[in-house]
Amino acid sequence: MSQIEQAIIESDYPFPPKPTPLNEDEKAQYKARIKQLLIEKDAVLVAHYYTDPEIQALAEETGGYVADSLEMARFGRDHSAKTLIIAGVKFMGETAKILTPNKTVLMPTLEATCSLDLGCPVEEFSAFCDQHPDHTVVVYANTSAAVKARADWVVTSAIALDIVEHLDSEDKPIIWGPDRHLGSYIEKQTGAEMLMWQGACIVHDEFKAKALKDMKAVYPDAAVLVHPESPANIVELADAVGSTSQLIKAAQTLPNKQLIVATDRGIFYKMQQACPDKEMIEAPTAGSGATCKSCAHCPWMAMNGLQAIESALLDATGHEVFVDPELAKQAMIPLDRMLQFAANK
Template structure:
């Protein structure tokens, strides 16, 4: 088989077990609990993993968060093993920051379209062509790309970091998400060269679909992740990272919210916004014709079965060349140590 991302995903879904009974699921969860204790492990899960994984992470003393808080939690937690439920760059980030810890993932096949779309060889060549520019990369990149960067950012701090760099009189290279990069460029006015890549989930949201939905729910607030196309972002009442959108859902007075990001966020968003109606923003396709249908297919590769299996076998471990790690940790620590400039009220 040609191992394109789409074929890897199809192959994965073809191997999925049939739905189990609630009793069997309870037994599986208890087995995972025991293995976590046995292996001195904790689950660090992203908001985009399936709700049953997020619930298990919460119930076992782990973390459900965006990629920035996942990195911080994993670094600070005393467990010797981190089970990272997410996509590969998240596991790599954990290993870069905590080299002494064993980093396991339910599957090493779970990657990211942004990571795939920014191979280190071509990206390094692009950077070499513009040596006068500060290189800023999104967290959704490989360890090797982070090693080539001056800064790593997440969507929650991208505006603050880029404003800081702009104030130093510096021009930027931004990679890999063109939509997030374009949003940051518009908001900050920074001089930025943008890499051309996109998230397959957010790239599918369309302004017309959101506008049509708003006509049905005129009192709804529109919440949009900035990895979405510009036309969708312009419709938003709130633009923000996953954690920022969850906070907005809690704080906004609206009882109905149209949400343009991965629908797995609804697990934590509903906890924060109890009683509010959460509606998925429409994607470009319908049913089988869409590539993601508002849920990352690689995030969906995380499952209770492979969490149990990797805790037993330990064979899905993240390993990074030490020379790459030492370079990548510089740009990551710069992100973690960044303090938002204090401005007068």
């Protein structure tokens, strides 16, 4: 492992401040203003599963959408609104802009980022790829536009297995980036050998196997649902492994009435909608007595508050997402490969 890759694993990212807490009257006032501004600005609110439940609910109440990063961008592309407000993290706004360059794309805050994005700087990643010019470069959607532009394929967690299996069947050597846990899971499932960039999601990286085993003993009838960005010893304990949308489907189809969920707790909003008769339990992060960094909720996702959404709709300055047209054109190539592959499945 290179010094750069080791440094990425050990990085301690400075976390942003959380939005100022609002009382119920203030929340109601902000929601009313946002609803009016969405109409006035011909805008639609698109939120990720990991944003706070009140933001997801607001998106649904106003004709918007709650989904994973790719479906967010697809919805924005196909919606008639001239302006998209993307409640998520920066790479999601960039992906939306790449797919819909003709629309105005706003974010509640451009400072909302992702440890996978931060842990995969384009210069270092490009140098890593240049050392292996015969390899096909596959990157997870949780990366910057610049990293996507350097890749041959972009994948989401929902389709990564199928695409890597396809590439492996053609005997193509693969570079995978940036999430090492998701990459290791795919490598194990497909048998493909991949050169791995050593990034990690700070939320999923914190789930602890011993604490999860202890929790399973307390809830012996509960099923364990795990996102594959989690460490391998967490995945091994799972009854279902999958992307955010796949975990929501698993929650519906599994017979268990209690579900221990190892992903960002923001997903509970849609999961509870899908199966209101079931109990959702957060998988343990740092274990008893320890101090966790993220406690099963992304600190950057938490920046998507009502005040920030109103601010973006009132004045786009400092909120609008821009992607260099040439860079967007390059990034669209691997994105389009994935979309075409998915369409032909």
